[in-house]
Amino acid sequence: MTQQCRVHISLGKIGLSSRYSIKTTRGIDVVKRVEFLHEKHGVKISTIFLSNSSSEYQLYKRLKRGEQLTHTSLLCLERCIDKIFSTLSYDKKIWTQEEVLGTNISSLLSYLEHKLGPSSIKHLKDNLDLSHYTVYDSTSQSLIPLTYENLVNGTNVWIPNRLSLSVFKEALNLLGDEVEIERAGKYSVLNTDLRFKAAWAILMMSPAKVIERVTKENESYNRTKVVTIESICANSAVIKAEYKQNITHLDSGEFVIPAICAWNKGLYHGYMALGGAKNISIKELACAARGDGCCVFQANWTETLSIFKRIRAAISLFESN
Numbered sequence: 001m002t003q004q005c006r007v008h009i010s011l012g013k014i015g016l017s018s019r020y021s022i023k024t025t026r027g028i029d030v031v032k033r034v035e036f037l038h039e040k041h042g043v044k045i046s047t048i049f050l051s052n053s054s055s056e057y058q059l060y061k062r063l064k065r066g067e068q069l070t071h072t073s074l075l076c077l078e079r080c081i082d083k084i085f086s087t088l089s090y091d092k093k094i095w096t097q098e099e100v101l102g103t104n105i106s107s108l109l110s111y112l113e114h115k116l117g118p119s120s121i122k123h124l125k126d127n128l129d130l131s132h133y134t135v136y137d138s139t140s141q142s143l144i145p146l147t148y149e150n151l152v153n154g155t156n157v158w159i160p161n162r163l164s165l166s167v168f169k170e171a172l173n174l175l176g177d178e179v180e181i182e183r184a185g186k187y188s189v190l191n192t193d194l195r196f197k198a199a200w201a202i203l204m205m206s207p208a209k210v211i212e213r214v215t216k217e218n219e220s221y222n223r224t225k226v227v228t229i230e231s232i233c234a235n236s237a238v239i240k241a242e243y244k245q246n247i248t249h250l251d252s253g254e255f256v257i258p259a260i261c262a263w264n265k266g267l268y269h270g271y272m273a274l275g276g277a278k279n280i281s282i283k284e285l286a287c288a289a290r291g292d293g294c295c296v297f298q299a300n301w302t303e304t305l306s307i308f309k310r311i312r313a314a315i316s317l318f319e320s321n
């Protein structure tokens with residue numbers, strides 16, 4: 001069978017659960033980051049957006065008034081903010097950098113508890129040093145100490161990449177190998193509230209469409225990497241993840257570890273299963289955690305189920321978890 005391949009350069013983002021709720025969250029996030037730079041580092045808002053009369057500054061004022069901005073406008077504002085963040089010294093930002101949304105961490109913790117029992121969580125809690133980490137609290141408009149509970153209920157908490165790496169390292173120690181981490185990623189697709197809602201939307205899509213949506217969604221969950229679809233066909237796709245420069249890392253210098261890649265493989269697997277794909281195989285052809293310039297994932301699947309069979313398969317997936 002001849003397959004039509006398409007090549008994408010995809011930096012856009014459309015929320016999986018709801019296009020509008022993701023936009024709103026992103027808008028609030030932009031405001032939070034600007035306030036953080038202004039209040040904690042004394043950066044003038046006009047400096048962030050180049051001048052008082054720039055179009056970016058006007059966009060920011062509209063956002064502050066509560067208007068919804070388009071994806072392109074938000075991206076424009078985020079670029080200005082990222083530029084300022086990149087000028088902060090590593091020491092200044094390491095403990096406060098908002099790089100990864102806590103959603104993955106909270107679902108990983110819930111998997112550990114489900115799989116290994118509450119004692120596993122206690123073990124991880126005891127081994128995790130949160131003493132330097134702070135989060136921006138929009139109610140008090142100040143930095144407050146990050147607590148373990150913030151991580152457990154992490155759907156609205158942005159944390160440094162460094163902390164995400166530490167949690168995944170501990171989880172790997174507890175679970176034993178990366179295959180289990182991959183399974184945890186797959187489980188998380190089916191057991192996170194936000195993703196649970198998204199899951200039902202995915203049932204209506206083809207596996208290839210699912211990959212496109214999940215890839216675009218990447219930016220909603222982290223600011224550590226840019227994910228693009230290199231090629232996509234009816235039964236396979238190649239996805240590239242490029243890590244950004246200057247993201248926070250472990251003392252060893254690692255800015256990504258194989259456990260993170262295993263988790264991402266699990267996420268793709270889970271979403272594709274919901275999209276009706278069968279015989280799914282996801283391989284990592286290159287990996288930044290193993291010394292390559294970027295991570296490259298190849299996904300293959302053999303068959304797409306009808307919508308009725310997908311719903312039946314999804315129900316059995318939920319039940320088996």
Ligand SMILES: [Zn+2]
Pocket residue numbers: 258261284286287288289290294295296
């Ligand atoms: Zn990798």
